[in-house]
Amino acid sequence: MASFMRPAAPVLRTSCLALSAPAARNAAFHTTSRTPLAIASTLKPAQIKKRDVAAFHATSRREILPPPPQTIEGTMNDPAPIPPTHPSEGSYHWTFERVIAASLIPLTIAPFAGGSLNPVMDAVFCGTLIMHSHIGFQACIIDYIPARRLPKTKKAFDWLLRGMTLAAAVGLYEFETNDVGVTEAIKRIWKA
Numbered sequence: 001m002a003s004f005m006r007p008a009a010p011v012l013r014t015s016c017l018a019l020s021a022p023a024a025r026n027a028a029f030h031t032t033s034r035t036p037l038a039i040a041s042t043l044k045p046a047q048i049k050k051r052d053v054a055a056f057h058a059t060s061r062r063e064i065l066p067p068p069p070q071t072i073e074g075t076m077n078d079p080a081p082i083p084p085t086h087p088s089e090g091s092y093h094w095t096f097e098r099v100i101a102a103s104l105i106p107l108t109i110a111p112f113a114g115g116s117l118n119p120v121m122d123a124v125f126c127g128t129l130i131m132h133s134h135i136g137f138q139a140c141i142i143d144y145i146p147a148r149r150l151p152k153t154k155k156a157f158d159w160l161l162r163g164m165t166l167a168a169a170v171g172l173y174e175f176e177t178n179d180v181g182v183t184e185a186i187k188r189i190w191k192a
Contacts, residue, residue, distance in 0.1 A: 065149060100132050111183040122181045129142040134165045 066145045107125045111117060138161060175182065 097135050099134065100128060103128055104132060112187070115181050117181070117187070119176065119181060122176055122183050126169075126176060126182060130165060130169050130172065133168070134161065137161050137164075 047114045104125075107121070107128055111121050111125075138158075141154065142163060145157055147154045172182070175185075179185075180188070
């Protein structure tokens with residue numbers, strides 16, 4: 001029992017000398033049962049030093065991007081700006097993405113189920129695959145490279161995506177016209 005009260009004894013002596021007995025018991029209970037994180041969360045930011053906060057982190061603090069400018073545009077009572085509507089964005093864009101993704105399923109199965117290796121079916125499949133890939137990589141660029149913070153990097157990645165999409169489209173066109181085609185290649189690999 002004595003070892004249980006030992007951690008609270010210095011706290012009682014230093015911080016609770018002027019308190020009455022019930023208040024001293026309450027202060028001792030709260031100081032021993034609270035974690036250092038809970039105690040640090042009650043302090044004001046000016047009271048917390050870097051050495052105290054560093055004890056809670058396992059790795060060093062490294063900034064990946066420079067912090068954004070600390071400015072507020074307008075007042076807090078201004079409504080959020082509504083972007084202008086555009087047919088290729090918003091719900092139309094989302095619907096187009098879902099239609100492209102869903103159409104890949106029958107386009108992948110149809111040549112093998114029907115037994116027909118039609119070059120038109122291959123061309124439609126390749127075009128849909130190119131659009132699906134472009135939309136997916138474009139969504140990654142939009143999500144992970146913010147235009148407000150990195151406008152030049154975003155523009156560079158957008159042009160890189162366009163170039164890679166064009167290169168993939170030219171490669172698939174060459175494979176379709178000068179070689180056996182995607183469906184026949186998959187069929188040969190499957191039976192090999």
